[in-house]
Amino acid sequence: MKKRNLIIIGLILTAGLIFYLLKPEFLKSPAKSKPQASTQTSAPAHQGHTSESKEPQAQVETQQKEQTEETPTVEIHLDKQQLIGVKTVVASVKPLQKIIRTVGRIEYDERRIATVNTKFEGWIEKLHVNYTGKYVKKGEPLAEIYSPELVATQQEFLNVLKWTKQGADKDSAVGKMLSKDAEAITEAAKQRLRLWDISDAQIKKIEETGKPIRTLTIFSPASGYVVQKTALQGMRVMPGERLFDIADLSTVWIVSDIYEYEVHLMKTGQTAKISLSYFPGREFSSTIDYIYPALAGDTRTAKIRFTIANPGGQLKPQMFTNVEVKINLGNKLAIPESAVIDTGIRQIVYVDKGEGYFEPREVMLGLKAEGMVEVLKGIKAGEKVASSGNFLIDSEAQLKGIKPLGGHKH
Numbered sequence: 001m002k003k004r005n006l007i008i009i010g011l012i013l014t015a016g017l018i019f020y021l022l023k024p025e026f027l028k029s030p031a032k033s034k035p036q037a038s039t040q041t042s043a044p045a046h047q048g049h050t051s052e053s054k055e056p057q058a059q060v061e062t063q064q065k066e067q068t069e070e071t072p073t074v075e076i077h078l079d080k081q082q083l084i085g086v087k088t089v090v091a092s093v094k095p096l097q098k099i100i101r102t103v104g105r106i107e108y109d110e111r112r113i114a115t116v117n118t119k120f121e122g123w124i125e126k127l128h129v130n131y132t133g134k135y136v137k138k139g140e141p142l143a144e145i146y147s148p149e150l151v152a153t154q155q156e157f158l159n160v161l162k163w164t165k166q167g168a169d170k171d172s173a174v175g176k177m178l179s180k181d182a183e184a185i186t187e188a189a190k191q192r193l194r195l196w197d198i199s200d201a202q203i204k205k206i207e208e209t210g211k212p213i214r215t216l217t218i219f220s221p222a223s224g225y226v227v228q229k230t231a232l233q234g235m236r237v238m239p240g241e242r243l244f245d246i247a248d249l250s251t252v253w254i255v256s257d258i259y260e261y262e263v264h265l266m267k268t269g270q271t272a273k274i275s276l277s278y279f280p281g282r283e284f285s286s287t288i289d290y291i292y293p294a295l296a297g298d299t300r301t302a303k304i305r306f307t308i309a310n311p312g313g314q315l316k317p318q319m320f321t322n323v324e325v326k327i328n329l330g331n332k333l334a335i336p337e338s339a340v341i342d343t344g345i346r347q348i349v350y351v352d353k354g355e356g357y358f359e360p361r362e363v364m365l366g367l368k369a370e371g372m373v374e375v376l377k378g379i380k381a382g383e384k385v386a387s388s389g390n391f392l393i394d395s396e397a398q399l400k401g402i403k404p405l406g407g408h409k410h
Helices: 002-029 033-048 051-068 080-085 148-165 173-193 200-211 260-265 390-399
Strands: 088-090 093-108 113-116 122-127 142-146 215-220 224-229 244-247 251-259 270-274 283-296 301-309 319-335 349-355 357-370 372-377 383-388
Touching: 093 260, 093 301, 093 357, 122 148, 122 260, 148 173, 148 200, 173 200, 251 260, 251 319, 260 283, 260 301, 270 301, 319 357, 319 383, 349 390, 357 390, 383 390
Parallel strands: none
Antiparallel strands: 088 383, 093 251, 093 319, 113 244, 122 142, 142 215, 224 244, 251 301, 270 283, 270 319, 283 301, 319 372, 349 357, 349 383, 357 372
16 A cells, blocks of 8 residues: 555656756747747848947947056065065156277377388388388488489480580570470470489489489488388389388377177267276266278178377277267167067057056067166156066066057057
């Protein structure tokens, strides 16, 4: 009897469960056609109001966008800021000055180098300057050269002089004409000797003695040091062949190398301080007088040139110097370089918003000078940025997925 009751109770529970499960289907089936009809009937009305609802929808989208683009900030409590050493500085407009330090080499002033050669063929019979480095004065004899061609020209000049003195009667018309021709021929002969670098004093001596000069003396065209000598005793000399190079060291050049990224800062007329380790405590002042137009391919540097007086001859060519050029960059909005985190793709600073909140902000940088960097876009004057401990702030922001908004915020 008990067993039958249990079976009946089980059947009743099973039927109740089936009815419970099938009940939503029964309730939904009668109402299937109504939503379709209502949709069809309400569609025209919805289309009629589409243009009227465009503006409210745009306003809603703008508000949603502003909500999604809220300023990202990372919170660092004041006690933690002290622990990690966070320091802030105010971005301000200040005069920037960049100091470029480089090394220079002393070289000859090319404008004060003279070369000595001859315009005729001959042989060196006597050498007055017989070693390199000797100091010579302007007009000092360097060498004596014998030239058969030069001797023949002098003899022709003497023959013209004799013919002039033995000319016809100057009182007659023919005599006057011949006298004028003789003077013209004599002057032409003198000019020919001058073109071969024979001085007027030497020509006058030839006239007075009536004999040609066997050797022509070559004189120094300038005062200075003999920096190159190819002339040797008894050597054959050809026209245009270089015999001596003489350099005046009263002024010298200092040539310095400037890196490619600093060349645009260099301007002629800028003042530089020049010092040498050989003269401790002594400084020379000079200005840039030339910037070379090409770069060296191996070092990627350009050359700039200074001219400096060397009255005592203490500055020797190929000495090394220290060069310091100060460049005024003008007033710029600047922050310390330590405040900028360079990711390789963009530069980020953390702006102090107060009460322990820091906003990551992308910036665009300009010139760098003495630990400061110019900010072109991203922050305004008066805003505070983290200059120390900002890497720890950035680490905290990365852990929390906080990144700066796209683009530059002004």
